[in-house]
Amino acid sequence: GEYTVADIATTEGYEFNTGYYGGWGLIVIYENSKMNSRSVTVFDGYGYVKVNNNFELPVSGFNTTQNGPVNIKIGVMAGEGDRTYSGDFFSIQKQSDNSWLRLRHSGNNPNNFFNSSINIDGPRNPNLLNSTGVDISAFMVPNPNNSVITNNQTSTKFRYGTNRDFYIIFLIAMAIDSYIPNLEVVTTVANINGTPVGSGTLSVLPEQEIEYKIKIYNNGTEAINNAVLHIPIPFMTKYIEGSGSNTIFFNPLPTPNTLTFNPNEGASGSIIWDIGTLPISANTSDILGELTFKLKVTDDCNILKNLNCIPAVVINGTSSGVGAITGIPITDLSFTQGY
Structure with missing residues (x-):
């Protein structure tokens, strides 16, 4: 269906040398018996990320599929990421060598992940290139030869930070092919x-x-x-x-x-x-x-x-x-x- 939001209570102006932002997002977890079984994890909160601060977020409690390719989908909602300021990143740990893979989607790049872009399936209105401080994205993570997340895996980690821009993450979601008895x-x-x-x-x-x-x-x-x-x-x-x-x-x-x-x-x-x-x-x-x-x-x-x-x-x-x-x-x- 089509969802419309209006009259969001926001504040205009600046504070601490930055402007306010406002927006909204909706995440829907659904079940479809015709699709592969997935373990879905949602982190709903508020994480303020400022210059030269890196954070790690451990994720556990899932059980990936026993064999075959493991598909990973990530969803992120954040605020105050600027299109013109780079240096911010969002990474996932690779199980193959414990290194960090900087993530990206079609609307951003690995060194400016939070860039006021909205990258989701389906139409939206307005459809802006610069969403002025609002980041909403849902994308597949490349996982060649299961190098990022492999079979029988039960945990992973995210890392995010910045060396110039600052931003606020208020949602991270992950859907991953998982075990299920049927x-x-x-x-x-x-x-x-x-x-x-x-x-x-x-x-x-x-x-x-x-x-x-x-x-x-x-x-x-x-x-x-x-x-x-x-x-x-x-x-x-x-x-x-x-x-x-x-x-x-x-x-x-x-x-x-x-x-x-x-x-x-x-x-x-x-x-x-x-x-x-x-x-x-x-x-x-x-x-x-x-x-x-x-x-x-x-x-x-x-x-x-x-x-x-x-x-x-x-x-x-x-x-x-x-x-x-x-x-x-x-x-x-x-x-x-x-x-």
Whole structure:
């Protein structure tokens, strides 16, 4: 959307041989399931930087992705940086040799980072070359061969300072490709009474058997420990003893990898697959495990004619586990209903 601000309370004039400045900025942290997972850190405060003063800001608490390129995006808001005065800088420490990389974007340079420029995506009004004391920028940090931030990294540092111009930083934000556990379990109906089914609405009759197929994926960027599936049996069906079969498609096999049926858990019992550790996949479409089992639809008239009972067979299974790196728990995550 379009955001407009007016009537900002500011003061005109000079103090301590410098003019006042005024402006506004907005940072939005959002979630998009179609994008890579990122760890976002925001520092909201007030840092006054004067001549010949350098500062370091340590950043920790993130866990970068386990393999592949690490993408880094930085956002900065600051005030009082002058376009005509150089000597101010904003740097990030390189993990490859602990040296400092002076940052820049398309509207400034490494020796005059705070230069009253606004560098953001999308249109703005007014669109000025010199924003007279207001710096707002969002830009990608070059990270060739992960030399700045690498895989499995959990901390870094910023350094900023000046030898001529002075300025005020009031926001620093960093978004970085990170670990996240993302377990997906998809359930589908394989056949009814031995006959394969297609898509669309399916119907069954009393005493008919339904075979289900459960597929497991790790769509995250870290392994998942203590992965367990719980599948309560719908009250209108009964589990066919011995029909459960579990298969693992990776090596080494996880432990304990046990498949059991507990008749005392839930209204009609529950299937429990205690898998163990699920590794990350090179391709998120890789199936890590598969479970098949059969249910028989009840012929109990007392159940079928009960007006309070919905005549449907629905598998409402859940999965749980914990991220191997982050320790983020997955608790009672519902299965995805397939076709």
